[in-house]
Amino acid sequence: MIELYGHATQNVLKAQILLEELGAQYRFINVRTLEEGSPQFAAFRRASPTGQVPGLLDTEIGVALFESSAILIYLAEKYGQFLPGLDHPVERAETLKWLLFEAASLTPQMLDIYHYTLVADAPHPYAEDRARTRTRRALDVLEATLAQGRDYLAGEYSIADIILYPWMAILEDFTDIAPRDYPHLEQWTARVALREAVKRAEAL
Ligand SMILES: N[C@@H](CCC(=O)N[C@@H](CS)C(=O)NCC(=O)O)C(=O)O
Known part of the structure; x- marks a missing residue:
């Protein structure tokens, strides 16, 4: 499952747009609702050690990412859309x-x-x-x-x-x-x- 950690902000919107374009199944977790010390807060900090948003976890394969550019590249590669491949x-x-x-x-x-x-x-x-x-x-x-x-x-x-x-x-x-x-x-x-x-x- 893809978990996107964020709140209403432009850097998070980038990832939301791509996930919507891809028709991907994902869970959005509003980090403002997380309690410090909770397992979900720990998961967020695993994805984003700086505490900035967005952060992304792909729990099936254990990918943890921060930086919106890296997140977009990862998702585009995973789904094979919106980024030309190495053959181009x-x-x-x-x-x-x-x-x-x-x-x-x-x-x-x-x-x-x-x-x-x-x-x-x-x-x-x-x-x-x-x-x-x-x-x-x-x-x-x-x-x-x-x-x-x-x-x-x-x-x-x-x-x-x-x-x-x-x-x-x-x-x-x-x-x-x-x-x-x-x-x-x-x-x-x-x-x-x-x-x-x-x-x-x-x-x-
Ligand atoms: N270069 C980062 C910037 C992330 C960023 O600055 N996010 C803002 C929200 S738009 C944030 O978390 N600000 C809180 C902070 O810097 O502590 C990215 O593209 O993901």
Whole structure:
């Protein structure tokens, strides 16, 4: 049985979307309801030693994973969908590139805007400016890619789209960047949002 540990947050939504797309059987465990010291809390910490979400256990084969990118790759491999196989190395690398991009070059910078502009109790002009510049640089790359006339980031709809959609869907809530500055990205976000599996995951 696949057990997904999380709560209502964008990094968890990535895994929920993929599990819904795959039609996989899984159990969602809200970590906010777990008692510290309980067996289920221990299982969560086995999956996610940092205590961050999502965490995933595949109890049949004893797989324990944290980091949403690793979870998406594992599930896509397990079910043989949404990630080109080793027999298509170029398409596979193109797809995986976006997972690394999301984790390293976009989301941390975007969250820095959120923290330095909306949460911090004192202004941090240097940090704010740096985060905004780096976020816009990443968004420019997404916009230019989608402006090439593709519907999805790496050819077919894939985990490249699934990893990026949750953060792009809330761009305006977490930053002072308007989605309309990136029209192709905005259209892509709307396209992904229309998928039935995405709607189901967002309603969970
Ligand atoms: N790079 C990690 C980030 C995970 C992460 O930061 N999760 C947030 C929720 S969206 C969290 O657990 N925050 C609580 C914390 O950092 O203690 C991933 O992609 O899974």
